[in-house]
Amino acid sequence: xxxxxxxxxxxxSLVAIGEQCxxxxxEKQIIGMKPKDKGYEELLLQLKxxxxxxxxxxxxxxxxxxxxxxx
Numbered sequence: 001x002x003x004x005x006x007x008x009x010x011x012x013s014l015v016a017i018g019e020q021c022x023x024x025x026x027e028k029q030i031i032g033m034k035p036k037d038k039g040y041e042e043l044l045l046q047l048k049x050x051x052x053x054x055x056x057x058x059x060x061x062x063x064x065x066x067x068x069x070x071x
Contacts, residue, residue, distance in 0.1 A: 020050045
């Protein structure tokens with residue numbers, strides 16, 4: 001069973017991106033949140049591992065494409 005990146009609860013039904021998961025309750029919270037809302041900054045901090053994973057993946061794709069172009 002996976003753990004939600006935001007609330008840390010064990011979940012079955014989830015949104016998964018790579019190894020990171022978000023439960024439906026937290027998904028709704030994220031979708032409804034605005035930058036001025038209380039807790040927005042905390043939410044961004046909780047999503048940081050996900051953003052790092054996405055950026056790392058993107059950098060690997062760019063590196064691979066550069067190597068292929070050079071060959």
